[in-house]
Amino acid sequence: MARRSSEDKKERILDAATVEIARHGYHQTTVAVIARRAGVADGTIYLYFKNKEEILVSLFERALGRFIAKGQEQLEGMTGAADKLRAIVDLHLTLVGQDRDLAIITQVELRHSLHFLEELSRAQVGGYLAIIAQVIAEGVASGQFRADLDPVLAGKAVFGVLDEMATDWVLSRRNTRLEAKAPEVTELVLGMVASGG
Amino acid sequence: MARRSSEDKKERILDAATVEIARHGYHQTTVAVIARRAGVADGTIYLYFKNKEEILVSLFERALGRFIAKGQEQLEGMTGAADKLRAIVDLHLTLVGQDRDLAIITQVELRHSLHFLEELSRAQVGGYLAIIAQVIAEGVASGQFRADLDPVLAGKAVFGVLDEMATDWVLSRRNTRLEAKAPEVTELVLGMVASGG
């Protein structure tokens, strides 16, 4: 019971932080305002997080965990590099497009300092890039993709396309669905890597 | 003379800010430390800039101005959408790769809040995206590029690739030259848009 309630409290703090930081930005969001929204006292935050920055890190880790879980589930048992790449595009746009507050944080607030971005980039996003590169390598080996590709470089390019689509969506105020772009984006991405034809 | 010296001072402040912000991040960089490096008093900063944030804006505007000037000069008199796109890739990577401090700012520090990024994105980067979209539209019209492309979307994709390459270079500590990737990146980008073949 105690365990249960604690877990809930930590979740509540992360949820509150997501909303507030998305709305006002990391630096404009005070710990006090997160606490108020979460329904806890200021000091309680520090029973669950070492400091304010750790809230941001935890936020991202929680989100990426869910992201990767769904991704692996989806790619499981799928064969063919092109299909896998299609699935990645679709999943990326769908998941980012699912929660605008979270998207604001991942696309904007999380990138606010070199130190921070380096940390994230190496530890977390690196794994995601590796998966994409792996799929591309598979396609190169099978002949579906161009033989002269550098899978790592091409993987970054694919990520760059997806990331830009996500950022653009966050910055545009219109109420479009991000995943609506998936078919077109898939064509662009496959064009980059597929064997001529 | 007075004019000349003032211009110099403003430039010195921007140069100093570039170095300090690249090294310590926007929020960790105090106005005092920028002033010291520029060789002026703290208060002098406020004779040239309304506030600290305006330093960052000016920094970016100065850089983008130079960027676009070189770009237009380069594209001038060039014909053929594919060649123009090649030139854009080359120029983008070359210019970003020329000054690592500035690159840290454009790729990282400038993106630290939604408000800020929106402002930049709409007012400044929008013009750059429009140029890329224009080139793609030209290629579609001439048949060099795929007929079913949406030039605006494809333009964002191209920008996404270039931006990711730049960010990746900034985060990698190795001393590679960013423009060394230009040929490979060009192939990827052309693959996205070029007619099958």
Next chain:
DNA sequence: CTGGAAAATGAATAGGTATTCAGTACCATA
């Protein structure tokens, strides 16, 4: 019931820095 550990509270602290402004230095002109 009850004693005490664990969890939670929120007012006080401690540290930090953007911005101001009263004063100083400089310079052109008469």
Next chain:
DNA sequence: TATGGTACTGAATACCTATTCATTTTCCAG
């Protein structure tokens, strides 16, 4: 040399908020 205006200075101000910790509340084992 005197005068007035402009540029510059940097110490003082004014404000802000992350974090701590003495106290209170909650919870459950005995």
